[in-house]
Amino acid sequence: MPKPIDFYFDFSSPYAYFAADKIDHVAMEFGGREVEWRPFLLGVAMKITQNEPLMRQPVKGEYSVQDWDRMARFMKVPWTLPSKFPIASIDAARAYYWIYDTDKTVAKEFARQCFATYFGEGRNISDVDTIGKIGSRVGIDSAELKNAIVEDRIKERLKIETQAAIDTGVFGSPFFIVDDEKFWGSDRIWMIKRWLKTGGW
Amino acid sequence: MPKPIDFYFDFSSPYAYFAADKIDHVAMEFGGREVEWRPFLLGVAMKITQNEPLMRQPVKGEYSVQDWDRMARFMKVPWTLPSKFPIASIDAARAYYWIYDTDKTVAKEFARQCFATYFGEGRNISDVDTIGKIGSRVGIDSAELKNAIVEDRIKERLKIETQAAIDTGVFGSPFFIVDDEKFWGSDRIWMIKRWLKTGGW
Numbered sequence: 001m002p003k004p005i006d007f008y009f010d011f012s013s014p015y016a017y018f019a020a021d022k023i024d025h026v027a028m029e030f031g032g033r034e035v036e037w038r039p040f041l042l043g044v045a046m047k048i049t050q051n052e053p054l055m056r057q058p059v060k061g062e063y064s065v066q067d068w069d070r071m072a073r074f075m076k077v078p079w080t081l082p083s084k085f086p087i088a089s090i091d092a093a094r095a096y097y098w099i100y101d102t103d104k105t106v107a108k109e110f111a112r113q114c115f116a117t118y119f120g121e122g123r124n125i126s127d128v129d130t131i132g133k134i135g136s137r138v139g140i141d142s143a144e145l146k147n148a149i150v151e152d153r154i155k156e157r158l159k160i161e162t163q164a165a166i167d168t169g170v171f172g173s174p175f176f177i178v179d180d181e182k183f184w185g186s187d188r189i190w191m192i193k194r195w196l197k198t199g200g201w
Numbered sequence: 202m203p204k205p206i207d208f209y210f211d212f213s214s215p216y217a218y219f220a221a222d223k224i225d226h227v228a229m230e231f232g233g234r235e236v237e238w239r240p241f242l243l244g245v246a247m248k249i250t251q252n253e254p255l256m257r258q259p260v261k262g263e264y265s266v267q268d269w270d271r272m273a274r275f276m277k278v279p280w281t282l283p284s285k286f287p288i289a290s291i292d293a294a295r296a297y298y299w300i301y302d303t304d305k306t307v308a309k310e311f312a313r314q315c316f317a318t319y320f321g322e323g324r325n326i327s328d329v330d331t332i333g334k335i336g337s338r339v340g341i342d343s344a345e346l347k348n349a350i351v352e353d354r355i356k357e358r359l360k361i362e363t364q365a366a367i368d369t370g371v372f373g374s375p376f377f378i379v380d381d382e383k384f385w386g387s388d389r390i391w392m393i394k395r396w397l398k399t400g401g402w
Binding site: 052058062063169172181187 | 246249250251252253258259260261263264267268271274275370372373382383385386388389391392395402
């Protein structure tokens with residue numbers, strides 16, 4: 001079985017939302033590969049690259065808003081720019097890893113639901129109550145989930161995952177690693193496709 | 202005849218080099234359109250977006266170097282990361298507009314030769330002697346060209362072109378405008394293709 005593709009993302013990243021809709025399909029169809037979803041805190045990585053969220057960048061922010069809308073229309077996926085954007089995605093990411101440690105498949109479904117709630121419906125997912133409700137939609141006890149994400153163990157876990165992403169050279173979202181090859185951006189899924197088909201160049 | 206596609210770029214931009222190799226073909230094949238090449242000074246635009254050249258951004262710079270190399274191998278175009286990079290592309294851009302005012306086709310060929318010299322061979326194109334030599338390769342009198350690019354009229358011309366690009370919302374290189382639709386990045390040529398084929402969505 002070939003190595004899974006690593007998919008690094010922040011729950012507050014529109015381009016990760018678009019990529020999340022495609023990457024598992026591409027990985028399986030062109031490479032027979034699984035995808036490991038690895039949420040991390042992009043804000044921490046951005047301190048190192050001295051980058052700012054797109055929305056806070058003059059001119060580029062306005063372009064991005066149009067681009068997300070156009071991308072969603074092209075992909076025919078639901079899209080609502082959340083009134084609160086970007087957000088601290090820390091609780092969603094902690095919840096993901098807590099679920100992941102029990103069931104990877106459910107964790108991925110939870111992540112999909114987070115994206116659908118935040119970017120599909122435009123509803124804030126930075127509060128624990130919403131995280132709890134999303135959890136219950138994928139069969140997780142919401143009270144248990146809400147308790148779990150404030151525990152030191154899971155806080156530490158997300159710190160470790162974020163640091164590991166940064167140490168690997170991840171600086172944006174989405175970011176993919178195929179074997180040792182790095183690909184940044186939802187715009188590079190076409191290249192990942194070719195890489196998988198050809199074995200690289 | 203449909204409106205030409207505007208192709209904004211800085212001569213010091215690797216992704217513009219890659220885009221320059223493709224955009225005219227895509228515009229003609231999928232839209233029956235000409236392409237207006239519009240060099241501008243990216244550094245001036247970056248002051249507004251508070252952006253830094255890729256190479257000066259930690260981690261992202263290293264990724265970019267790998268990405269350019271991989272892109273060149275994929276596209277099978279010559280590639281040498283210039284030892285002096287990025288450069289002030291002001292003289293190349295001035296020369297372009299001076300040639301453009303006499304012959305648009307020759308100006309485009311001059312621009313291609315600038316890209317080929319800088320990114321294909323890795324040779325610095327920021328000095329006027331090299332600009333003169335590149336000019337003579339496309340049939341321009343090099344002494345005349347070297348004199349022209351220090352004239353106030355052409356200096357002013359580039360300022361106006363750069364400001365016009367910024368006023369239009371251009372903030373990166375390459376940047377394309379198809380009718381009123383903006384596309385940023387060489388990675389978006391696939392989307393321009395679809396846009397031209399379908400008339401947009």
